[in-house]
Amino acid sequence: MSTDVTTPVPATGPPGPPPAGNRQSRKEHWSALRSRADSKISPYLYIAPFFLLFAIFGLYPLVYTAWVSLHDWELAGAEHPWSGLDNYRQLVTDEVFWNSLWNTFGIFVLSTVPQLTLALLIASLLNRRLRGRTFFRLSVILPMATSVAAVSIVFSQLFSRDFGLINWTLGGFGISPIEWQASKWSSWSAISLMVNWRWTGYNALIFLAAMQAIPRDLYEAAALDGAGPWKQFTRVTVPLLRPTILFTVIIATIGGFQLFTEPLLFNSGSSNYQGGSLRQSQTVSMYVWENAFVKFDFGYASAVAWVLFLIILLFASLNALAVRRLGGKD
Amino acid sequence: MIRALRRPHRRPRRGAATLGLGLAAVLVAATACGGEDDAAAGGEGGQVNLTVSVFGNFGYEQLYREYEASHPGVKITERGTGSDLSNYTPALTKNLATGSGAGDVVALEEGIMIQFKEKAQNFVDLGQYGGNEDKANFLPWKFEGGQSADGQKLIGLGTDVGSMGMCYRRDLFQKAGLPTERDAVAKLWPDWDAYTTVGKQFVGKNTGAKWFDAASNTYNTILVQEAGKSPGYTYFDKENNLAVESNPAVKQAYDRMIGMIGDGLSAGYKSFSDQWNAGFKQGTFATIACPAWMLGYIQGQAGEANKGKWDVTKAPGDGGNWGGSWLGVPSQSKHPKEAAELVRFLTSPKSQVAAFKSVNALPSSPVALDDPATKAFKNPYFNDAPVGEIFGTGAKELQPVYFGPRNQAVRDAVESTLLAVQQGKLKPEEAWSRAVRDAEQAAR
Structure with missing residues (x-):
């Protein structure tokens, strides 16, 4: 591999017997050893930084949270007595938790399905020969570059009861003002709209990148067989995008189930963590926050967080299964 | 897309160097937090740096400079000025729970104080630094409000009342x-x-x-x-x-x-x-x-x-009454003595009058409430309402x-x-x- 052999690298493999032959063969032997070690070990070393970072910032908190969830752990408290599975037992009958899970699921469906569908359509439009293609491609990513806080403030003004643009517009059609935070359907839609607005462009770009990797001749062949644009889209584009769709669905699942900032800012004001007067739009993450920082019950908050983690795993695998079925066998 | 990312196998070249760099980055990242902390808290050559954590605006800027002038070697930095209470409370709680990152002096709003009265181990007993001598400076209920749940420790001295x-x-x-x-x-x-x-x-x-x-x-x-x-x-x-x-x-x-x-x-x-x-x-x-x-x-x-x-x-x-705060010293502070002294200074009747004139923080000290400067103070935004008079009376009668x-x-x-x-x-x-x-x- 390298020409510099005067300072041998510390051998990682078992050192061979010292060759008795001449200098040349010894050199070759070392070289072979190093080359073997290089190809065996180097790949692991390359990926090691990620796994080290993951261990520190991902795995350790995960395990620690599990540990905390088995205790009666009051934040900044003096003692943390062991409580076994008590927190999890409490969780099963906690209707506030189940309500927050239902909200999270509802908002997730309302935000992911339209988001990915729209992203797919936008991507296929951007994949055509358009004038100012780069401009359009760049502009779909703009919402991503806006801070969530700014987005939420703008949207909560749009959805304001007294002076909001949306109620004002609806008023033009004779619809009386809606208090968007007050009902499940309205708060879920408003929050989903924020999420959709922010993430559709991002997913569109990912789809677009994948679409450009689809060979042109497939479309030509399909066209020769008489497939129109819609047929080409559903029979060529979508099936070939399957791995990408799987990726976006999983990312959206993870993001959707951890939804926190948008609903929190949408319910601005005191006790915003409750997500509305009757917890109309409290997500599981908000409930974790409520337990940790309002009730200081860190143990219970950790239990909720762990259950959320398991639910995300479950949904991600269910989605993966569902998407794998999409478009038939591989 | 995932397929597109695949590249034919190529033999890695500078593997060791890359790994070294990666490891170094991880180590730096992992130790950076600790290093920064020490630098902020430590002082060179007898210099004491005190950090005061607040939310909103306590109107202390002038008082800090005054204190620094009379206490050479003390440098005061305020943090969190203008921040929202809803962000301040969880951040403070996290800092106290993990044992680092809180200021040397922290503002404790009514709601936080109530929660931390039972977790008094997180705070220095100001009584050890002469805090109990200031008892007469405060409305009795305000002073008691700064004591731990068991009444054994003095964890905060009052600033304003609501x-x-x-x-x-x-x-x-x-x-x-x-x-x-x-x-x-x-x-x-x-x-x-x-x-x-x-x-x-x-x-x-x-x-x-x-x-x-x-x-x-x-x-x-x-x-x-x-x-x-x-x-x-x-x-x-x-x-x-x-x-x-x-x-x-x-x-x-x-x-x-x-x-x-x-x-x-x-x-x-x-x-x-x-x-x-x-x-x-x-x-x-x-x-x-x-x-x-x-x-x-x-x-x-x-x-x-x-x-x-x-x-x-x-x-x-x-x-x-609604709201009002205390100042406390977290036990994690490296300069508890100096911080406690600063707390006593900032909550003294004289300082409370200054804070009232600066940001309308109504004094919790009867002396400061009776101060002619407080009584005569009018708020121009509210049609020159004599706010010192209106609120001061209520504060003293409070149950x-x-x-x-x-x-x-x-x-x-x-x-x-x-x-x-x-x-x-x-x-x-x-x-x-x-x-x-x-x-x-x-x-x-």
Whole structure:
């Protein structure tokens, strides 16, 4: 591999017997050893930084949270007595938790399905020969570059009861003002709209990148067989995008189930963590926050967080299964 | 896409070097936090750097410079100025729980103080540094409020109190044919019954505005007044048992508020929401329960354009308190002695007068309240209202009320049901049982 052999690298493999032959063969032997070690070990070393970072910032908190969830752990408290599975037992009958899970699921469906569908359509439009293609491609990513806080403030003004643009517009059609935070359907839609607005462009770009990797001749062949644009889209584009769709669905699942900032800012004001007067739009993450920082019950908050983690795993695998079925066998 | 990323195998070249760099980056990242901390806390050559963590604005800038001048070698930095209490509280809690990152001096708002009274191990006992000698400087209940739950430790010394007044819009009062001068307005509402009656008159005049901003604020003011008369506590009794149902003061205040909502007096906002903030500017409500610190809030939200439209007078009923803070020293501080000394300086009567003049933080020291500078102080934004006089009287007459450590969660739960009634999502007759149920859930 390298020409510099005067300072041998510390051998990682078992050192061979010292060759008795001449200098040349010894050199070759070392070289072979190093080359073997290089190809065996180097790949692991390359990926090691990620796994080290993951261990520190991902795995350790995960395990620690599990540990905390088995205790009666009051934040900044003096003692943390062991409580076994008590927190999890409490969780099963906690209707506030189940309500927050239902909200999270509802908002997730309302935000992911339209988001990915729209992203797919936008991507296929951007994949055509358009004038100012780069401009359009760049502009779909703009919402991503806006801070969530700014987005939420703008949207909560749009959805304001007294002076909001949306109620004002609806008023033009004779619809009386809606208090968007007050009902499940309205708060879920408003929050989903924020999420959709922010993430559709991002997913569109990912789809677009994948679409450009689809060979042109497939479309030509399909066209020769008489497939129109819609047929080409559903029979060529979508099936070939399957791995990408799987990726976006999983990312959206993870993001959707951890939804926190948008609903929190949408319910601005005191006790915003409750997500509305009757917890109309409290997500599981908000409930974790409520337990940790309002009730200081860190143990219970950790239990909720762990259950959320398991639910995300479950949904991600269910989605993966569902998407794998999409478009038939591989 | 995933397929596209695949590259043919190529033999790695500078593997070791890359790994070294990666490892170094991880180590730097992992140790950086610790290093920074030490640098900030440590001092070179006898220099002591003290960090003061606050939310909002305590008006201490001038006092810091004064203190630095009289204490050579001390350097004071303030952190968190202008920050929101809802961000400040969790951040402080995290810092205290992990044992690092909190300032040498931290501001403890009423709600935080209540929660930390039972976790006194997180704070230095100011009594060890002469804090108990300052007892006479404070209103008795304010001093006691700074003690740990068992009364053994002094974890905070009082800054301001949130004694109650009532702020009102002169222009809306005029429109409705009500008196606008503050003495005449105070005579309109000797008690809450009268306040409700005038409110109904006001709403009947169709000015386009409601009588008050939000059920929660007015309700809480009534509750604290009722509880002050008897039994001296709100949601938790003094043994920290949930008393939502057994305390008549809670039910009384709750029923009164349900009645007011039924009379159409409330604008139905959630306090501190974006819409509530906009309401100050747009004039969508005519009165608001006003602790002293609210003056600064109204001025900030209503803006210069509404200067002179707002005024402030005595609240209905007797006294009451909402908010107010203490200063404490976390046990993690590396300079507890110097920090405690700074706390005593900042909470001294003289400093309290300075803070009052600077940001309207109403003193918790009777000496400072009686100070001619406090009494004579007028607030130009509120039509030159003599705020020192209006709030100072109430502060001295205040009946202290006990709050349990889980007060915030229970209070939020109960007040949320009032919001739901205003939204039409909860029937008034079902609201109380829901409030009790949610309070029990929150107290668990």
